[in-house]
Amino acid sequence: xxxxxxxxxxxxxxxxxxxxIVRAGGEPVLATHAxxxxxxxxxxxxxxxxxxxxxxxxxxxxxxxxxRAALARGAPVLGICLGMQxxxxxxxxxxxxxxxxxxxxxxxxxxxxxxxxxxxxxxxxWTSDSALGQPGRKPLWAYFANSYRCEAPGELTQAIADHSGxxxxxxxxxxxxxxVQFHPEKSAKGGEDLLARFLRLPAGARA
Amino acid sequence: MLTRRIIxxxxxxxxxxxxxxRFVELRDAGDPVEQARAYGRAGADEVCFLDISASLEKRGTxxxxxxxxxxxxxxxxxxxxxxxxxxxxxxxxxxxxxxxxLNTAALADPALLxxxxxxxxxxxxxxxxxxxxRPDGSYEVYSHGGxxxxxxxxxxxxxxxxxxxxxxxxxxxxxxDGTGAGFELELTSAIARAVPVPVIASGxxxxxxxxxxxxxAGASAAxxxxxxxxxxxxxxxxxxxxxxxxxxxxxxxxxxx
Numbered sequence: 001x002x003x004x005x006x007x008x009x010x011x012x013x014x015x016x017x018x019x020x021i022v023r024a025g026g027e028p029v030l031a032t033h034a035x036x037x038x039x040x041x042x043x044x045x046x047x048x049x050x051x052x053x054x055x056x057x058x059x060x061x062x063x064x065x066x067x068r069a070a071l072a073r074g075a076p077v078l079g080i081c082l083g084m085q086x087x088x089x090x091x092x093x094x095x096x097x098x099x100x101x102x103x104x105x106x107x108x109x110x111x112x113x114x115x116x117x118x119x120x121x122x123x124x125x126w127t128s129d130s131a132l133g134q135p136g137r138k139p140l141w142a143y144f145a146n147s148y149r150c151e152a153p154g155e156l157t158q159a160i161a162d163h164s165g166x167x168x169x170x171x172x173x174x175x176x177x178x179x180v181q182f183h184p185e186k187s188a189k190g191g192e193d194l195l196a197r198f199l200r201l202p203a204g205a206r207a
Numbered sequence: 208m209l210t211r212r213i214i215x216x217x218x219x220x221x222x223x224x225x226x227x228x229r230f231v232e233l234r235d236a237g238d239p240v241e242q243a244r245a246y247g248r249a250g251a252d253e254v255c256f257l258d259i260s261a262s263l264e265k266r267g268t269x270x271x272x273x274x275x276x277x278x279x280x281x282x283x284x285x286x287x288x289x290x291x292x293x294x295x296x297x298x299x300x301x302x303x304x305x306x307x308x309l310n311t312a313a314l315a316d317p318a319l320l321x322x323x324x325x326x327x328x329x330x331x332x333x334x335x336x337x338x339x340x341r342p343d344g345s346y347e348v349y350s351h352g353g354x355x356x357x358x359x360x361x362x363x364x365x366x367x368x369x370x371x372x373x374x375x376x377x378x379x380x381x382x383x384d385g386t387g388a389g390f391e392l393e394l395t396s397a398i399a400r401a402v403p404v405p406v407i408a409s410g411x412x413x414x415x416x417x418x419x420x421x422x423x424a425g426a427s428a429a430x431x432x433x434x435x436x437x438x439x440x441x442x443x444x445x446x447x448x449x450x451x452x453x454x455x456x457x458x459x460x461x462x463x464x
Binding site: 120 | 208209210211212247252274277278279280281282283300301302303305325326327328329330331374375403404405427428457462463
């Protein structure tokens with residue numbers, strides 16, 4: 001069983017994420033303390049909330065140092081939706097807020113002129129080979145529900161969703177750190193496949 | 208490009224499905240979780256639960272149900288019916304609902320929408336608008352399950368609701384609901400043009416072509432209960448027809464479910 005530590009920021013229901021991990025062949029373990037995250041085999045940071053609230057909880061937990069420790073051991077880390085957004089340097093929801101700054105880039109509101117919130121399903125287009133994608137960059141159906149997007153550098157962006165001409169970074173990654181803007185736990189077969197690939201990445205070295 | 212969504216709606220009373228589709232493989236056709244999962248396998252993009260329980264005590268069963276659905280369903284779902292306060296909405300969102308739908312209570316206190324949007328973001332705050340055509344061709348909003356005229360104009364209310372924080376509109380035509388005569392396209396189009404958020408057309412679905420017509424009028428999604436429950440239409444047949452009319456759909460089935 002591939003154990004995965006799920007960061008609990010106290011921001012609501014983690015039942016769907018936990019159950020999706022089980023369906024994808026993993027064993028979820030909830031963590032509310034930095035030490036558990038720092039020594040985890042692999043980590044998922046879920047979250048549905050505003051950027052500011054998410055960062056308040058992340059700071060109180062000491063999430064930045066915990067994730068850095070996990071990454072230093074080579075542990076795979078996956079941020080989902082808000083859990084992806086807070087990996088970046090800053091966000092502009094409810095004023096400018098500092099992020100965890102584990103990835104370069106900002107989180108900005110989706111510009112006017114397209115449907116906001118960006119709610120619904122679309123097929124991802126892979127822009128580079130990703131450890132989370134199927135061979136041959138096979139497109140993946142993903143469910144989104146977001147009003148903000150990560151403006152990530154091109155070299156970190158592994159898949160995008162084209163929202164009527166506005167590119168939404170759908171999968172970002174660098175070494176063993178990943179973020180997905182959509183909800184794999186709500187994305188049926190495609191989401192399960194992505195989670196299964198994440199769970200099969202080699203675990204971090206023992207602490 | 209976002210695909211257009213097909214959303215079956217399940218009426219739930221005291222924790223059980225009232226009108227359920229006769230999926231042959233179900234062991235318990237009254238179980239909302241089994242019904243929702245069957246819709247997911249059939250290619251539904253999302254499921255909507257409408258709680259029609261009469262008493263407040265029985266409503267307690269809804270939170271437990273939402274928790275179970277959140278664990279077992281691999282597609283998003285909305286919950287509505289009798290949500291009166293921010294605390295009601297918070298309980299449902301904490302239990303794992305992706306969206307909470309507000310109707311009568313939001314008309315009485317529009318700030319409720321702001322409160323719900325603050326909890327988890329406007330994508331979770333769905334405003335349900337029940338509208339009926341006036342003789343002059345405009346549309347009036349009704350509350351209390353479509354029984355009480357409010358004097359409010361539907362387009363004006365849609366705009367206000369979005370300003371207050373609603374991230375999506377579930378728009379039901381009272382005139383068309385249950386008729387099978389097709390969605391009210393003028394209403395759909397008027398609201399879709401007025402707001403930047405997605406509009407879910409509801410009321411009147413009878414044929415696969417009706418769904419495509421709603422998308423043509425600007426709806427991002429279309430919701431139906433009767434045609435799916437009584438098996439006169441399958442989600443697959445609807446998606447195939449809409450894809451055939453050139454609308455982007457999450458399709459074909461073998462790719463998605």
